Amino acid sequence: MTPQGIADLAIQIAAQNDGKSRRMIAIAGAPGSGKSTIVETLRNRIPQSAIVPMDGFHLDNDTLTAKGRLHRKGAPDTFDTAEMLRVLRKVAAGGAVSVPIFDRTADAVVPDGALIAPEAQIILVEGNYLLLDAPGWREMHKIWDLTVLLDVPEAELQRRLVQRWTDHDLPLQQAQDRAASNDLPNAQTVMAQSIEPDIRVQSA
Template structure:
């Protein structure tokens, strides 16, 4: 992996997109790493670029409850991984017009909640498991043109995650419990079971 700054990454994507009909960029990171912010910033800074979060591929709560994984929502097995792989494959071939989004207030997926602009040729896709080296996630590896991962120390991740849950109305003890019993568990999955990205952006406190 090559360390890169956000500014240099934007410049690299501009160069990479020249003469190409579409470029697929994977922005990977643990919960709380800042991947959504980076992806949204990149898409806003680049011509004909669009930010697409993976969150719309959460399984619905009823399905998770039935399979006993609702408390682990956000883990790899709580996503429609096969559906996401099909989506990215269609995106790469220019055959996708919409994508599902996730309503955090309702804690529910909105089917076809997002529309892909017809002139988009840089797709900045962000999510935890875009480089996961497990089936069927590993099928994504050949579809990305550029991959970047965000590295943040676990102490800083904990601080951000507790702050996030507190901001969503949870008391401090519950926020800490959620961070340690789900989010940071998923962060270690991202760290330990993902392929290496082309580039890395490291958070420096």
């Protein structure tokens, strides 16, 4: 997404005003779509905004191991959607709220890792599955005041996802296998099963 495209999106988000003291903006997209980078830039451009990351609601590795799902960490069923819904409702109600974040180095959730300040008016909720039309995720839809979906061609997603793993020092074949076995199926789920957003951002 170009700098001008991000600037235009920031204007669109900031212009959405329904009289609420706090607005909840869902920014969804497949793995590799650039969500985290774009949302960080939006926060810097939009006054009194804050971020709630979906990754803060990963189920812990012990739980995933017990469920036989550790190899698919990052799939829709590997998140604590009930806890996420509870926290999102609390954030939407206003005031100061602690939210969890994800430490990628430790591969673990950090409870109360970030604080949503009471003056925050625009909450940028970032994650793959925020618009998923599936149990657990569907219940969140009524929280959103505006929905955005980052739409990136699958071939470009595949290139970025393989690059992500090679940047973590995996050999090319292992990086391709890792992307094909987990990341790409998750990306296909996002693009095939998400509801139509208010704003669809096409990005090459």
